[in-house]
Amino acid sequence: MQDFDFTSLNDVAALASALPGPDEHAARAARARQDSLTKPPGSLGTLEDLAVFMAGWQGVERPRIEQAQALVFAGNHGVCARGVNPFPQEVTAQMVANFNAGGAAINQLCRVAGAELSVVALDLDRPTRDFTAGPAMDEAECLQAMRAGWEAVDLGADVLILGEMGIGNSTVAAALCAALFGGEASDWVGAGTGSDAEGRALKARVVAEGLALHGHLPPLGILAALGGREQAAIAGAVLAARIARVPVILDGFICTASAAPLHAADPAFLSHCLVGHRSAEAGHRRLLEALGKEPVLDFAMRLGEGTGAALALGVLRAALACHDGMATFADAGVSGG
Numbered sequence: 001m002q003d004f005d006f007t008s009l010n011d012v013a014a015l016a017s018a019l020p021g022p023d024e025h026a027a028r029a030a031r032a033r034q035d036s037l038t039k040p041p042g043s044l045g046t047l048e049d050l051a052v053f054m055a056g057w058q059g060v061e062r063p064r065i066e067q068a069q070a071l072v073f074a075g076n077h078g079v080c081a082r083g084v085n086p087f088p089q090e091v092t093a094q095m096v097a098n099f100n101a102g103g104a105a106i107n108q109l110c111r112v113a114g115a116e117l118s119v120v121a122l123d124l125d126r127p128t129r130d131f132t133a134g135p136a137m138d139e140a141e142c143l144q145a146m147r148a149g150w151e152a153v154d155l156g157a158d159v160l161i162l163g164e165m166g167i168g169n170s171t172v173a174a175a176l177c178a179a180l181f182g183g184e185a186s187d188w189v190g191a192g193t194g195s196d197a198e199g200r201a202l203k204a205r206v207v208a209e210g211l212a213l214h215g216h217l218p219p220l221g222i223l224a225a226l227g228g229r230e231q232a233a234i235a236g237a238v239l240a241a242r243i244a245r246v247p248v249i250l251d252g253f254i255c256t257a258s259a260a261p262l263h264a265a266d267p268a269f270l271s272h273c274l275v276g277h278r279s280a281e282a283g284h285r286r287l288l289e290a291l292g293k294e295p296v297l298d299f300a301m302r303l304g305e306g307t308g309a310a311l312a313l314g315v316l317r318a319a320l321a322c323h324d325g326m327a328t329f330a331d332a333g334v335s336g337g
């Protein structure tokens with residue numbers, strides 16, 4: 001893959017005109033294989049669609065997952081000065097230490113699902129600016145974080161799982177969604193780590209202030225002005241994977257919202273992305289509708305870190321095991337319908 005110099009957000013948006021598509025020939029061959037396997041056609045439902053999706057992006061009839069990369073990006077947010085976060089901001093760095101020690105939920109789920117986890121902490125001691133006072137990041141800061149995400153991607157991976165850690169970022173995600181897709185601030189605000197009704201009302205007021213300042217910007221301008229470093233890094237990783245045709249599993253509300261500015265710039269940017277689960281965070285249902293994506297799982301989870309995406313990797317592996325390992329009617333001597 002050619003390098004990209006990240007000199008302007010306009011250049012990033014312009015990448016949309018030269019994106020490689022999935023391999024339609026491989027996808028058709030995979031669909032035909034599904035129809036030849038020893039089961040009534042279509043009876044494995046979404047497992048069949050997942051296998052065909054993977055075949056298209058990997059460009060082979062029988063896709064494999066030998067190397068699954070999981071990336072968790074962490075960042076800190078100036079908007080925490082507004083009191084939108086029940087937990088203190090130090091928890092971001094403390095959780096990064098916990099990830100590195102193997103003690104978080106994402107560590108266990110990656111181990112079970114067979115994904116190799118890397119954590120990328122982005123300037124945790126230098127939070128972004130409070131978006132109700134000005135842009136959270138300027139263009140150069142946003143591009144730098146996007147580049148960090150891009151460079152973290154293993155282009156040889158068979159699938160990429162994305163997650164985030166950043167105290168206060170449920171407010172950031174709500175602001176991104178409201179600016180990109182419209183509606184009231186309160187439509188997108190949820191409990192996050194446990195904000196009560198009063199806390200959620202404060203979050204909605206803060207998001208509305210951010211919208212009034214930055215809501216008019218183009219999608220990637222919105223990412224810079226309302227997002228944080230881990231949101232920009234997730235967008236950069238999604239972009240690198242898209243260009244290298246590495247399929248991606250996004251996580252919950254916050255991870256999906258981080259990729260949403262790319263969708264708003266051009267929906268083709270996210271055509272290689274599955275969403276691992278529907279988070280219990282209030283805005284995720286609405287966001288998935290805006291993106292036109294059905295999640296793999298709906299498990300009432302609302303943690304972040306990439307946990308829902310890692311869990312969905314197990315389903316993806318199951319889909320490929322059936323696709324690859326099942327006998328055809330001809331092989332097994334089973335009579336067709």
Ligand SMILES: Cc1cc2ncn([C@H]3O[C@H](COP(=O)(O)O)[C@@H](O)[C@H]3O)c2cc1C
Nearest residue numbers: 087164165166167168169170192193303304
């Ligand atoms: C111990 C702990 C572990 C976490 N792991 C993910 N998050 C999640 O919660 C945060 C967003 O919620 P809010 O906007 O309410 O701060 C993010 O860091 C997200 O990844 C966590 C939060 C906590 C407290």
Ligand SMILES: O=C(O)c1cccnc1
Nearest residue numbers: 252253254279302303304
């Ligand atoms: O769905 C998410 O991404 C989420 C929800 C609440 C808190 N942290 C993350």
